[in-house]
Amino acid sequence: MYLKTLHLRHFRNYQDQQVEFSAAKTILLGNNAQGKSNLLEAVELLSSLRSHRTSRDRDLIQDGEAVAQITGHLEKDMGAVDLSMTLRQNGRRTVALNSLNLRRQLDFLGTLNMVQFSSLDLDLVRGGPEQRRHWLDSLLVQLEPIYAYVLQQYNQILRQRNALLKAMLKVGSEISHDVSPSSSELALWDAQLAIAGSRVIRRRARVLQRLVPFAQSWHQAISGSTEQLEIRYAPNVALVEDEPEALQKAFLEKIQQRAIVEQHQGTTIVGPHRDEVEFTINNTPARQYGSQGQQRTLVLALKLAELKLIEDVIGEPPLLLLDDVLAELDLSRQNQLLDAIQDRFQTLITTTHLGSFDAQWINAAQILEVKTGHLLEQEIF
Amino acid sequence: MKPIKNNPSPLPDPPITVWQTTSFGGSPTVYTRPLARLIEQLQHLPGVGPKTAQRLALHILKRPEDEVKALAMAIVEAKLQVGFCSVCFHLSAEPVCEICRAPNRDSSTICVVADSRDVIALEKTREYRGKYHVLGGLISPIDGIGPDQLHIHQLQRRVSQQKIEEVILAISPSVEGETTTLYVGHLLKPFTRVTRIAFGLPMGGDLEYADEVTLARALEGRRDLE
Numbered sequence: 001m002y003l004k005t006l007h008l009r010h011f012r013n014y015q016d017q018q019v020e021f022s023a024a025k026t027i028l029l030g031n032n033a034q035g036k037s038n039l040l041e042a043v044e045l046l047s048s049l050r051s052h053r054t055s056r057d058r059d060l061i062q063d064g065e066a067v068a069q070i071t072g073h074l075e076k077d078m079g080a081v082d083l084s085m086t087l088r089q090n091g092r093r094t095v096a097l098n099s100l101n102l103r104r105q106l107d108f109l110g111t112l113n114m115v116q117f118s119s120l121d122l123d124l125v126r127g128g129p130e131q132r133r134h135w136l137d138s139l140l141v142q143l144e145p146i147y148a149y150v151l152q153q154y155n156q157i158l159r160q161r162n163a164l165l166k167a168m169l170k171v172g173s174e175i176s177h178d179v180s181p182s183s184s185e186l187a188l189w190d191a192q193l194a195i196a197g198s199r200v201i202r203r204r205a206r207v208l209q210r211l212v213p214f215a216q217s218w219h220q221a222i223s224g225s226t227e228q229l230e231i232r233y234a235p236n237v238a239l240v241e242d243e244p245e246a247l248q249k250a251f252l253e254k255i256q257q258r259a260i261v262e263q264h265q266g267t268t269i270v271g272p273h274r275d276e277v278e279f280t281i282n283n284t285p286a287r288q289y290g291s292q293g294q295q296r297t298l299v300l301a302l303k304l305a306e307l308k309l310i311e312d313v314i315g316e317p318p319l320l321l322l323d324d325v326l327a328e329l330d331l332s333r334q335n336q337l338l339d340a341i342q343d344r345f346q347t348l349i350t351t352t353h354l355g356s357f358d359a360q361w362i363n364a365a366q367i368l369e370v371k372t373g374h375l376l377e378q379e380i381f
Numbered sequence: 382m383k384p385i386k387n388n389p390s391p392l393p394d395p396p397i398t399v400w401q402t403t404s405f406g407g408s409p410t411v412y413t414r415p416l417a418r419l420i421e422q423l424q425h426l427p428g429v430g431p432k433t434a435q436r437l438a439l440h441i442l443k444r445p446e447d448e449v450k451a452l453a454m455a456i457v458e459a460k461l462q463v464g465f466c467s468v469c470f471h472l473s474a475e476p477v478c479e480i481c482r483a484p485n486r487d488s489s490t491i492c493v494v495a496d497s498r499d500v501i502a503l504e505k506t507r508e509y510r511g512k513y514h515v516l517g518g519l520i521s522p523i524d525g526i527g528p529d530q531l532h533i534h535q536l537q538r539r540v541s542q543q544k545i546e547e548v549i550l551a552i553s554p555s556v557e558g559e560t561t562t563l564y565v566g567h568l569l570k571p572f573t574r575v576t577r578i579a580f581g582l583p584m585g586g587d588l589e590y591a592d593e594v595t596l597a598r599a600l601e602g603r604r605d606l607e
Contacts, residue, residue, distance in 0.1 A: 160560070164522035182527065184567075188567075192556065192559060
């Protein structure tokens with residue numbers, strides 16, 4: 001797929017900016033705080049309806065304006081699509097495909113596919129498990145947009161169940177530990193948590209199963225086949241057999257086992273909100289023991305695997321957004337990335353200077369200079 | 382100096398002009414104080430923003446006095462007179478509502494809904510001839526609403542003490558609705574047959590345009606062709 005144009009109105013520091021992407025690679029060049037990442041953020045919003053930088057829409061709207069708008073013209077194998085998104089101060093959003101307003105935002109997801117790679121992604125290996133869950137969830141939403149609904153349901157049940165546990169904790173300190181009227185109510189939330197949680201776990205397991213071989217082969221290629229990468233999904237409720245009923249049963253059993261701890265803590269401790277994805281290189285956990293270089297190689301392999309998996313599932317190459325990350329890779333990794341994407345994946349790259357780039361990146365790339373919310377086309381010879 | 386007594390209005394405010402900044406346009410707009418107060422009050426209504434409130438207020442001022450009084454009286458009387466039916470908790474001006482009193486309705490079937498609005502919606506179908514029970518909300522621990530805050534015990538009493546053939550649960554399939562359905566279902570199972578309404582495709586809707594969530598629901602609730 002190819003994002004031909006992007007139009008930003010009152011978005012972040014852009015007043016009214018039309019961009020036309022004229023090459024497979026576009027380099028956005030500029031100093032810090034000029035609006036390079038804002039542009040990538042706009043693409044991220046069109047793809048996922050979310051921004052990894054903020055959850056409040058009013059942060060996305062230019063100061064003093066009521067409404068921001070992002071529109072894009074996307075060319076896909078099946079034909080062209082016009083995407084548009086309107087953000088308001090009060091948080092209400094309107095999304096439209098081909099000028100047709102959608103009643104449900106869920107229907108907007110999965111139209112524009114992309115893989116994001118920023119310097120923050122190193123936290124994918126180093127950071128806490130929530131980073132890896134979030135990464136997995138975002139990938140899943142792109143591949144199976146309905147997952148956004150599945151996850152939202154799970155989170156709502158989780159919030160309700162936590163509120164009940166907290167309320168029971170308050171009451172419990174006053175009354176004896178007999179069967180309180182709330183325990184039958186809790187059982188209902190248990191059942192719902194198990195049903196929704198099983199859906200989340202099974203889908204996460206399924207996507208990892210498909211992603212891991214790609215990641216391993218990329219990792220081998222980048223590290224020169226000296227290292228063996230293992231990726232293991234460690235769901236909070238063990239997935240022994242891939243049957244919804246069996247998993248729900250295991251889920252409920254684990255809730256039973258941990259019931260006393262949960263009642264003491266007043267929060268839910270069983271479920272996919274406690275899942276982990278473990279990366280090991282040559283049998284050592286990459287999180288604690290991996291060197292910087294190993295961690296970088298691993299993240300790059302994961303990102304390349306994402307590209308490949310999305311291309312496989314969707315049937316056409318997604319966009320690649322490289323936010324300030326290319327300069328951090330050494331030349332050999334840069335070249336490996338370049339080899340992998342060639343001209344098949346439309347790539348948007350932000351950087352403060354071109355110095356550390358291999359010449360191959362700059363050749364045939366469109367270079368746009370970003371300065372205080374304005375874009376200028378640059379010719380570089 | 383005494384003010385001239387020509388205005389017996391109980392409202393002490395003199396008709397001075399206040400400048401008030403509205404949230405739209407950003408420009409100050411002139412309302413005399415009683416008008417500003419009316420607009421302010423109307424804005425508390427659901428779905429009414431500043432613009433609509435202003436339009437409604439100006440419209441009210443244009444109407445003849447008795448019509449406006451009738452509106453004001455209707456609002457006050459409705460608030461004072463309408464309470465809940467003591468049997469089903471539907472909105473009612475009498476201790477027992479018209480539906481509960483109707484002799485020609487089937488009193489062996491109870492349809493359980495979350496809200497009085499749902500009774501009105503179901504009544505419009507003219508399909509259902511049984512009685513109702515309004516829970517007054519859904520179980521939602523976040524909002525501090527548990528079974529005790531809803532009219533569930535009264536429902537249990539009704540079902541256990543009367544001869545009820547069937548209880549139909551007609552509650553939205555949200556996370557909270559689902560929990561409430563399960564709770565009430567478990568509670569009433571020992572006494573009678575409990576069913577729930579089907580969820581699925583809207584009438585006149587095309588299969589290809591249905592979303593996955595609805596379609597999945599519709600598949601779950603499929604039944605044998607008669």
